[in-house]
Amino acid sequence: MSTYTLSRGVRPSIKQTHKPGENPWSVSRMAALLVLAVLAVTWLVPFGWAVLTSLKSEADAGASQITLNPPDGFSFEAYRKVLSAGDIPSWAWNSLITSVAITLITVATSALAGYAFSRVNFKGKRLLYAAIIAAIIIPPQLLIVPLFRQMLAFNLVDTYWGIILPQAFAPAMVLILKRFFDQIPVELEDAARVDGAGRLRVFWSVVLPLSRPILAAVAIFVFIGAWNNFLWPFIVTTDADLMTLPVGLQTVKSAYGLQYAQNMASAILAALPLVVVFLFFQRQIVKGIATTGFGGQ
Amino acid sequence: MSTAIDTPPATTEEVTAQGKARAKRGETLAGWAFAAPFAVLFGLFLVVPALYGLYLSFTGETLTGAGSGLVGFSNYADALRDPDMWKSLGNTLWFTALSTIPLVVLSLALALLVNLGLPGRWLWRLSFFLPYLLASTVVVMFWSWMYNPTLGLINGVLAKFGAAPVAWLQDPKVAMISVVITTLWWTIGFNFLLYLAALQNIPEQQFEAAALDGAGKWRQLFSIVIPQLAPTTALLVTLQILASLKVFDQIYMLTNGGPAGTTRSIVQYIYESGFTGYRFGYSSAISYLFFALIVLVSLAQYKLINRRSVA
Numbered sequence: 286m287s288t289y290t291l292s293r294g295v296r297p298s299i300k301q302t303h304k305p306g307e308n309p310w311s312v313s314r315m316a317a318l319l320v321l322a323v324l325a326v327t328w329l330v331p332f333g334w335a336v337l338t339s340l341k342s343e344a345d346a347g348a349s350q351i352t353l354n355p356p357d358g359f360s361f362e363a364y365r366k367v368l369s370a371g372d373i374p375s376w377a378w379n380s381l382i383t384s385v386a387i388t389l390i391t392v393a394t395s396a397l398a399g400y401a402f403s404r405v406n407f408k409g410k411r412l413l414y415a416a417i418i419a420a421i422i423i424p425p426q427l428l429i430v431p432l433f434r435q436m437l438a439f440n441l442v443d444t445y446w447g448i449i450l451p452q453a454f455a456p457a458m459v460l461i462l463k464r465f466f467d468q469i470p471v472e473l474e475d476a477a478r479v480d481g482a483g484r485l486r487v488f489w490s491v492v493l494p495l496s497r498p499i500l501a502a503v504a505i506f507v508f509i510g511a512w513n514n515f516l517w518p519f520i521v522t523t524d525a526d527l528m529t530l531p532v533g534l535q536t537v538k539s540a541y542g543l544q545y546a547q548n549m550a551s552a553i554l555a556a557l558p559l560v561v562v563f564l565f566f567q568r569q570i571v572k573g574i575a576t577t578g579f580g581g582q
Numbered sequence: 583m584s585t586a587i588d589t590p591p592a593t594t595e596e597v598t599a600q601g602k603a604r605a606k607r608g609e610t611l612a613g614w615a616f617a618a619p620f621a622v623l624f625g626l627f628l629v630v631p632a633l634y635g636l637y638l639s640f641t642g643e644t645l646t647g648a649g650s651g652l653v654g655f656s657n658y659a660d661a662l663r664d665p666d667m668w669k670s671l672g673n674t675l676w677f678t679a680l681s682t683i684p685l686v687v688l689s690l691a692l693a694l695l696v697n698l699g700l701p702g703r704w705l706w707r708l709s710f711f712l713p714y715l716l717a718s719t720v721v722v723m724f725w726s727w728m729y730n731p732t733l734g735l736i737n738g739v740l741a742k743f744g745a746a747p748v749a750w751l752q753d754p755k756v757a758m759i760s761v762v763i764t765t766l767w768w769t770i771g772f773n774f775l776l777y778l779a780a781l782q783n784i785p786e787q788q789f790e791a792a793a794l795d796g797a798g799k800w801r802q803l804f805s806i807v808i809p810q811l812a813p814t815t816a817l818l819v820t821l822q823i824l825a826s827l828k829v830f831d832q833i834y835m836l837t838n839g840g841p842a843g844t845t846r847s848i849v850q851y852i853y854e855s856g857f858t859g860y861r862f863g864y865s866s867a868i869s870y871l872f873f874a875l876i877v878l879v880s881l882a883q884y885k886l887i888n889r890r891s892v893a
Binding site for chain 2: 318325326331335350395398400401407417422423426428432488509512516530532534535552555556559574578
């Protein structure tokens, strides 16, 4: 992961906003702190309650009395059962494979296309550009029927490629990268071109190294979207061995029925990878979301 | 390749003209070479299905292919007369109205609070943003458990205060509110982060100048902060309305559109017409009607935002 700052305008995140003359322990600041704490706890409750339930025995989890001190105590029994059933690890693997492929293909194709739009004057450029802008407002949800029939025709239903390909391009990311490339001074590339480097070489050795932070931002955004996407993988997979985590869990949700501890344990296990990644790369992820969310500006 | 290149040029003008033409062709070739990988995927998996869907919407296509063939506008006419279509469209608009306002206002409030510079900043940010990283399925599993009528935490706490249990997902009057609460919890982190980033971009000097003029904190909030955030607010409202109109996952899994169709969204209706009713033509027609609505909303927002930035 790069440690570049994405935008010079964004100040470091640890910032003291109280002025030197201001009392940091004033009543109004304490009131704000209290409100913030109540809201944050409220936000963490569904999470915490799921964790707590997952650590109980099935008998305690299914008891109607709300208690933090269950008679059977806490254990990882539900996790052991869920993991030994074996579905979750294989769904996680499917999610990983498809999300990584989607991210790599999207970043590569968007960067190449964004560069073409930014630097090359080619015939048909304006038409393609207009098509991309128009495409941004087309919700992929509306294409599920024709896309599914197309996948049937291509024999891609119940395959990794069937999950990957319709998600492996992002018009909005092309625009974001184009805007970023527009800001790179052309002189940097001209110097390399005088030395006889071709377009691809210039792109690879001059432009891409300068774009690492924005590429990381795009990659983070695309990966989170792909990892969590539900509707398309849900439509294109029927084979339980090929399901991604969100789709597989949906089938289990009903299968477990009243086994609440195992139900919550599988939800926590599914949530864990991205949460752990977030804890490690919090700053990059926050900046990545902010940058791509603003359309790269 | 054109044959003009092969014939030897007579004059210097011709040489430069040919050189320019060749450079231009080279540019076009290079441009398409760079754009091709994207353009192929874009064409195959967006342009083709969009056009194919438009064609389907004029056919009577079903799973078996029975009744296929062009049927003119009859799918569209059927859709406009279909009370279930209107009901799911109404639900979608109601959900959009109920979710957009708190998702923008509350995220602003959270960002303002976190930006005060109180201790524990990373913890606040983590709490509000974490749910955004969860898959819809996980969110629904958490909240189905919270909303469970007999064993759920919410009714359990209500019982401790002597309140009657609420059928969060089964009561037609409450189900949509429950869906909105879950959505708020899940997606507010994105808006919150964008507001937080925008807040940090407001130049410090503006506050100093305002403070010198004797403007208090609240005064600064309304005279500096909120106006400075206007572009972010406009962007978020746009993104939020478009996202809410497309709602599917959490409703489908929380209530399956129930009770009695009171939470069924338009995307779920499109999905059901296509994949459980197997009426591909009909489903595509509803998709296109809904797309027309999205285009209208986008255009309206574009006009509004542009007028505001001119003023």
